[in-house]
Amino acid sequence: MNMFYDMPPYGVYAPTPNQARFIRWSRSFDPGPLSKLAASFCKRLLFPSLSGPLDIETWGLKTRIDPRKNITEKRLMFSPSRFELEEREILATWLKKGDVFVDVGANVGAYSLWAGQFIGQSGRIVAIEPQPGVLGRLRANFALNPHMNTQVFACGAGAAHGLMYLSIGSNNEGGASLATISGGRDEIEVIVRPLLSIVEEARLYRIDALKIDIEGFEDRAMIPFYAEAPSALHPRLLIIERGEKDWVQDLMGVIEKIGYRLLVSTKRNHVFELGTRSD
Structure with a gap:
């Protein structure tokens, strides 16, 4: 289902001419050998003038990105072609119209936006x-691309229904973890649900x-899922973060x-295939 939210339309957070120039310059090196250096230099130039998100096109899609406290958004803004390149190439080859x-x-939503194109x-x-x-x-990135059929669940995935503390790093909002609780003001309480429960509510059949x-919480979400889900729901392609050091199960x-x-196995993820896909 496509859901629209009460939010400013695309372009309200348009970059200033200087900001747009910095971003274009950084992306001009992407994904070459100087891309990382250019992105780092551009961040130092751009961040003093940045007070919120910017509306920019990424991979030909409308995106609303705030890179100040999120590593993923930094990559999307300054060097989107380098973002999880091997994984995205596999998805581009693997996915087809009508897939889940x-x-x-x-x-x-970086991965979701990429997958949605295929x-x-x-x-x-x-x-x-x-x-x-x-x-x-x-939610904004989904609403800005209404041609995609999206559904958001505002919860974590774990072994059981309940509340858990989510640890949020002050320098990387995207690195929030249920596995490593640091204590202090960066902890918030969030709803956690079994992955199978979410999949069933979404009425997915594959x-x-x-x-x-x-x-690092992948084991506690996926092992209960595999223990209870019918084989028809086992993902045919699985991209899983390399979080073994924090896993408590095999x-x-x-x-x-x-x-x-x-x-x-890439720098950040393992990519698995279940059997051989036939279209």
Whole structure:
């Protein structure tokens, strides 16, 4: 379902001419060897004049991005072509019109927006995100691209229904974690639900691709899901953040036992395929 929110229309947060010039300059190096250096230099030039989000096109889509406290949004603003490049290339090859994409730990929707270009309006995007600091921009980015069939669940994914503390880093809102609680003012209480419960409420009958990036809590979301979900709901493509150091259960063993095959391990993620896809 497409949901529109009471929010300023696209262009209200248009960059100033100087801001737009800095962003274009940084992106002109993307994704070449100087891209990271250009992005770092551009951030130092842009941030003193930045007081909120900016409306800019990313991958040909309308996006509302605030890079001040979110690493993902920094990448999207200054070097979008380098953002999870291998994973995006796999999704571009894998996904087709009408597919179902589930984004667990959606942040501001980068993966979902990318996937939406390939699955079209006949496809489904289910995005799960508990962090209120980025949730508004996730919803805005979906509303700014109404040709995508999206649904947002404002909660975390875990083993059971309940409330948990989410630890939010002061320098990276997108790095909020249920797995590592630091204590202090950066903790907030959020609703947590089993992933299967969310999938069932969304009335999904299959999942063509699922990306999960929940900062070390992946095992506690995915293992209960695999224990209870029918095999028809097992994602055929699985992109999972490399959070082994924070896992308390053998998620890799569970994935292997189910029959997933490792396609690639990138700097940030493992990518698995379940069987061989036939279209």
